[in-house]
Amino acid sequence: MTVPRVERPGLYYPKLPATWWLRNANYFRFMLRELSSVFIALFLVVFLIQLHRLPQGPGAYAAYLETLRAPGWIIFHVLALAFALYHSVTWFNLTGVVQVVHLGERQVPPRLVVGASFALWAVVSVVLLWFLLRG
C-alpha cells in the first residue's frame, strides 16, 4: 500500500504537474503510445457490434455497414488506423528491450529480436489480408 510521504520542515517538495507529458517530446510520444490503446479498443467495440448485427440478417448487416460509410466514421477509422500502426511499431520496437532471447550461451542481439518481430507482423498481416480478401 502507498504510504503518504512524511515531509520534513525546511525542505522544498516539488509537485509534478498533470501536464508533465508536455515537457519533452519523449514524454509526449509516450502519451500517444498509451492513448493508442483507446482507439484500438473503440475499433474492437465497433467490430463487436458488426458481429452482433451478423445473425440479424443481411438487411441489418447492410444497414450497419452503411453507417460506417459516414464521413465521421471514415475519419475515426483513419485516426484509429494511424494509432494502431503506431502501437504496432512501438510494441515491436520494445520487444527487443523486454524479451531476452538466448541461443545456447549467447544472447541474441536485441536488434535481431526486433527485426524478427517486424517480420512476423508482416507475414501475419499478409496471410490475414489474403484470408479476408479472397473470394
Added chain:
Amino acid sequence: MTEETMTLEVTRYRPGHDREPRTESFTVPYRKDWVVLDALNHIKDRIDGTLSYRWSCRMGVCGSCGMMVNGVPKLTCAAFLRDYRPGPIRVGPLANFPVIRDLVIALDDFMEKLRRVKPWIIRAVEKPVADGEYLQTPAQLDAYKQFSMCINCMLCYAACPVYGLEPAFVGPAAIALAYRYNLDSRDEGYRLREPVLSEAVGVWECTFVGECSVVCPKGVDPAAAIQRSKLAGATDWLLSMIMPWGGRR
C-alpha cells in the same frame, strides 16, 4: 577584445527564508573547455560564495553533480557550455527530489530504496576465503555487466514521471541494481529481493516511459531491467498458479 560570456540562470532556495525556489542570473566567462560545473565553481569562487551544490570527482564517476540543465537531468561535469551556446543555461536541482538548499537535493529516500533491494552478492552459505574465488565465465559476466555500470547519480529518478507522482515507487536505479545481482551467476539472493520488486510500488508501478534509459550517463538501461523483471515476476506468478509447489529458482 571583450571577453565572451554566458549567462547561467541558477535555481536558489534558502531553507527557512524562501517558501519556493527562485532564479538568480549569473554571468560567467565562456570557455570552450568549460562544463556547467566549472561555471558553478566560478560563481562560488568569484561571485557568490553562498551557492550550494554537490560535486566531487569532476570526471563522470562519482555521480554527485547531477542537476537539471535546461530541464534535462545531466551530470554537470559532462555538460559542456559550448553545447548550450548562446545560452542562457538554466541550472536547477534534480527534479522529483526534495530540495535542501539551492542545487542540493535530499538523498535519503534513494539511499533507503537502494538498501532495500540488497545490491550485493548474497550466498546461501558463504564459501570460506581459503576456498578461493567464485568463478564466472565471460558469458556469465556479460549477462549483467551493462547493469553494473550504475553510479547512483539519480538522473533516472529525475527523468521518471512515475517517481515524481509516486514517491514510494522503488524506481529505476534501485530496480536495475536488484536485477543486476539477480542476473549474477554468483548470487543466490533472488528470493530476498523479490518481495521488494513484486510489490505494487515495485516493478508494477512503472509504465515504461523509458526516459530513465535515455538520460543515463553510463549507458545502463533501467527500463529494460524493470520490464524484464515484470516478465520474470509474471512468469513466476503463472508457474505458482499452475504448479502449487512453486516456480523457478
Added chain:
Amino acid sequence: MLTRKTSEPFWWLLFAAGGMVAALLVPVHLLVQGLAVPLGWTSISHARMLALAAQPLVKLYLFALIALPLYHWAHRFRFILEDLGLRGLRTPIALLSYGAAVLGTVATLWVLWRI
C-alpha cells in the same frame, strides 16, 4: 508467498497478451473493415461473413482478437489516468478499467455464442 497481496502480474499478463494481439492483428482488420469495405475498395458478403464467423476456430480467433486487447486498453487507460495525477482514485480507476474489460469479455462471449 511469491507475489503477496498483489494481482498485478495477472493483469499485466493479460495486458501483454492483448498488446501483442493488437500489434499483430488489429491494423489489417482496421484497414479492411474500417476503410476498405466502407469505401468500396472491396466487399465481404454477409453470407461469407456469417459462414466464417460460425466456425468454432474462427470464433476462438475472434474472441482472442476482441477480448485480449480490451485488457491492454484497461491497463494502459488505468495508468494514463494515474499518470495524469488522479493518484487519489487509484482503486476506483482500476476497478472501473478492468471491470469494463471483463464486461467487454462477457459481451464478446455472448455475441459469438449467438452467431
